[in-house]
Amino acid sequence: MYRYDTIDREMLADRAAEFRSQVGRRLAGDLSEDQFKPLRLMNGLYLQLHAYMLRIAIPYGSMNPIQLRKLAWIARTYDRGYGHFTTRTNLQFHWIKLRDAPDILDELASVDMHAIQTSGNCIRNVTADPYAGATAEEVDDPRVWAEAIRQWSTFHPEFSFLPRKFKIAVTAAPKDRTAARVHDIGLVLKRARDGALGFEVIVGGGMGRTPHIGPTIREFLPVNRLMSYLEAILRVYNRHGRRDNIYKARIKILVAALGVEEFTRQVEAEWLKMDAQAEGGVDLPDTELARIRGAFAPTGFESLPLQSEPLELEKAANPAFARFVRNNLKPHKKPGYGIVEISLKAVGETPGDATADQMDVVADLAERYGQGDIRVTHEQNLVLPHVKLDDVPAVWAGLREAGLATPNINLVSDIIACPGLDYCALANARAIPVAQNIAEKFRDEERAELIGELKIKISGCINACGHHHVGHIGILGVDKKGEEFYQLTLGGSGAEDAALGTILGPALPYDRVADAVDTLVDVYLRERTDGERFLDTFRRTGVAPFKEAVYADAH
Amino acid sequence: MPTLIRWRDGRAELAEDAFTHVADDQDVASGDVIISLSRFQADGDRLLHEGRKVGVRLTSEEAVEALTYDLPRIAVVALEFPKYRDGRHYTNARLLRERFAFTGEVRAVGDVLREQAGFMVRCGFDAFEPADGAGSQEWDAAARRYRHVYQRAADTRIPAYVERE
Numbered sequence: 001m002y003r004y005d006t007i008d009r010e011m012l013a014d015r016a017a018e019f020r021s022q023v024g025r026r027l028a029g030d031l032s033e034d035q036f037k038p039l040r041l042m043n044g045l046y047l048q049l050h051a052y053m054l055r056i057a058i059p060y061g062s063m064n065p066i067q068l069r070k071l072a073w074i075a076r077t078y079d080r081g082y083g084h085f086t087t088r089t090n091l092q093f094h095w096i097k098l099r100d101a102p103d104i105l106d107e108l109a110s111v112d113m114h115a116i117q118t119s120g121n122c123i124r125n126v127t128a129d130p131y132a133g134a135t136a137e138e139v140d141d142p143r144v145w146a147e148a149i150r151q152w153s154t155f156h157p158e159f160s161f162l163p164r165k166f167k168i169a170v171t172a173a174p175k176d177r178t179a180a181r182v183h184d185i186g187l188v189l190k191r192a193r194d195g196a197l198g199f200e201v202i203v204g205g206g207m208g209r210t211p212h213i214g215p216t217i218r219e220f221l222p223v224n225r226l227m228s229y230l231e232a233i234l235r236v237y238n239r240h241g242r243r244d245n246i247y248k249a250r251i252k253i254l255v256a257a258l259g260v261e262e263f264t265r266q267v268e269a270e271w272l273k274m275d276a277q278a279e280g281g282v283d284l285p286d287t288e289l290a291r292i293r294g295a296f297a298p299t300g301f302e303s304l305p306l307q308s309e310p311l312e313l314e315k316a317a318n319p320a321f322a323r324f325v326r327n328n329l330k331p332h333k334k335p336g337y338g339i340v341e342i343s344l345k346a347v348g349e350t351p352g353d354a355t356a357d358q359m360d361v362v363a364d365l366a367e368r369y370g371q372g373d374i375r376v377t378h379e380q381n382l383v384l385p386h387v388k389l390d391d392v393p394a395v396w397a398g399l400r401e402a403g404l405a406t407p408n409i410n411l412v413s414d415i416i417a418c419p420g421l422d423y424c425a426l427a428n429a430r431a432i433p434v435a436q437n438i439a440e441k442f443r444d445e446e447r448a449e450l451i452g453e454l455k456i457k458i459s460g461c462i463n464a465c466g467h468h469h470v471g472h473i474g475i476l477g478v479d480k481k482g483e484e485f486y487q488l489t490l491g492g493s494g495a496e497d498a499a500l501g502t503i504l505g506p507a508l509p510y511d512r513v514a515d516a517v518d519t520l521v522d523v524y525l526r527e528r529t530d531g532e533r534f535l536d537t538f539r540r541t542g543v544a545p546f547k548e549a550v551y552a553d554a555h
Numbered sequence: 556m557p558t559l560i561r562w563r564d565g566r567a568e569l570a571e572d573a574f575t576h577v578a579d580d581q582d583v584a585s586g587d588v589i590i591s592l593s594r595f596q597a598d599g600d601r602l603l604h605e606g607r608k609v610g611v612r613l614t615s616e617e618a619v620e621a622l623t624y625d626l627p628r629i630a631v632v633a634l635e636f637p638k639y640r641d642g643r644h645y646t647n648a649r650l651l652r653e654r655f656a657f658t659g660e661v662r663a664v665g666d667v668l669r670e671q672a673g674f675m676v677r678c679g680f681d682a683f684e685p686a687d688g689a690g691s692q693e694w695d696a697a698a699r700r701y702r703h704v705y706q707r708a709a710d711t712r713i714p715a716y717v718e719r720e
Binding site: 005007008011015017039152156159162163227285287291 | 618639677700702704705708
């Protein structure tokens with residue numbers, strides 16, 4: 001894992017000191033709320049419905065046990081004993097007091113954490129494949145590039161006041177766990193025939209009011225030219241992105257307005273000009289790339305047999321454990337190891353929430369069994385990427401005791417939901433209780449497993465923080481004359497087969513949503529052929545049978 | 556006369572401003588003036604022949620490329636921020652310095668706040684008309700708050716990856 005050096009630490013210390021002085025000026029009345037707002041937003045501090053929300057960056061979703069324990073401690077000391085992991089793989093605290101915020105930033109800095117660029121119209125926290133360094137699918141470790149992007153984008157003097165926020169995802173596996181095609185920039189690491197590494201560069205994907213699947217503007221960018229190419233993209237966007245309308249300011253709108261060809265031409269032209277003036281240009285030297293790469297070198301793996309006897313014995317003896325293994329244990333590139341997914345989607349709980357005690361348990365398990373490595377997924381779960389198969393029974397037991405062994409990864413109750421009207425000032429409708437109702441409906445684990453992979457994503461408003469456009473079943477909260485209604489979409493995907501969902505029909509009232517999902521699932525089970533996921537069946541049959549079933553009683 | 560802060564040798568200092576900003580509906584004052592791009596295009600040659608120094612003020616809608624061939628004759632390029640959130644001039648300043656090798660003054664005018672000082676200096680601005688009442692001390696502290704930088708820009712600061720070598 002990457003470890004901060006003196007330079008990284010002094011950056012955080014300087015930032016924390018700056019924010020302390022700004023909060024001091026605000027509390028002393030030297031700054032009005034209007035003047036203070038842009039300053040607090042640059043430090044991830046939002047004013048929400050009930051209190052301040054502090055969004056803490058977890059760069060590429062990666063942290064160590066010391067950091068997770070610090071988050072738990074902050075949750076207990078300054079919040080209400082829990083935190084919320086987000087689709088940007090960040091952590092939010094929803095009940096923060098302004099006067100505590102400087103102390104919290106100091107505490108975070110003491111474990112190499114911060115809230116830098118978790119809000120504002122700048123380059124936000126970069127995300128990466130949560131299985132990085134662990135999956136056999138990847139051509140190389142995407143974290144090397146995610147860390148390089150973290151540094152390059154931090155306090156970038158030219159790109160801190162973009163037309164709108166800007167999100168970058170990096171993956172190196174054909175199976176996309178980052179939703180790269182719905183990012184402002186998605187980077188997919190590939191290997192050419194001659195072995196050289198390069199990025200497929202996808203620009204202009206996004207969700208929100210005008211969802212777009214991002215087009216590829218370059219099939220193969222040599223990896224060592226990444227920073228200058230990003231700088232060229234950002235420069236074209238900074239100059240030409242719309243600033244007159246907040247809803248048309250994302251780069252997807254610029255790419256669509258110019259057309260992919262013209263946008264690409266402008267980027268390439270800018271890049272060539274940068275090249276011509278490149279004296280000590282912005283691309284990282286090989287020495288720095290080697291330094292970062294070294295930080296992610298695999299350590300501590302033992303030579304183990306492919307199969308683990310303790311794991312097989314426990315599976316045979318314990319059906320609950322066997323179910324956990326089937327759904328939450330993923331293959332690792334090293335024989336005898338596995339990737340353990342920890343679901344934050346227990347029935348009745350808020351998707352993505354973890355209590356301070358749960359955070360401590362995960363930190364302990366990671367330390368004891370997981371090489372001290374913890375990841376956050378954009379689907380709001382946690383991952384222990386390197387667990388010996390022999391240790392999986394112990395990890396499971398520890399998780400189960402903490403209420404964290406829910407065996408539902410990628411199943412119907414593994415739902416993404418935004419905070420919705422329960423917390424957010426922008427929301428039109430609640431999202432969390434809708435997720436809870438659906439999870440309750442599919443509480444039967446046997447049935448959930450029979451249904452198989454089914455990704456439900458819920459947003460409480462059109463800003464789409466819950467990624468509903470790319471849900472196999474997407475649910476969007478809308479306000480109809482003061483009442484909460486929900487529009488359902490089917491067939492979306494944020495993975496390598498990215499697609500936007502199709503609207504099912506008229507929006508449904510709150511109390512009909514979970515039943516409608518149940519009906520949709522029944523149609524799928526009736527229509528599916530062998531091996532088909534919900535998404536596959538939908539793509540084959542189209543919307544008609546689903547629509548008919550859900551609106552049958554309206555005829 | 557608004558406060559003018561200059562960035563010189565890595566520090567902020569107060570300076571006399573010899574230039575007068577002239578709006579498009581005003582008569583051109585005597586002495587050194589800063590005028591709009593459209594006025595410069597109409598009257599620039601005449602004003603320069605009078606032997607005075609001329610600066611050009613660009614809105615954030617205007618591209619610095621419009622000045623490419625005139626830069627050697629221009630003393631000041633004043634980049635006007637309509638709102639501090641409008642970040643286009645950060646790119647314009649870098650292009651002036653890095654692509655067009657402009658050695659005259661690049662001045663930040665309009666909604667110019669001390670919180671932007673560090674970014675502005677890094678992009679090549681060297682004169683500032685703060686809108687928030689910041690004096691040279693406040694500007695200096697804000698611009699030099701960070702001991703390190705992670706990336707190259709239009710200034711001479713050494714990025715972290717070079718510091719580490």
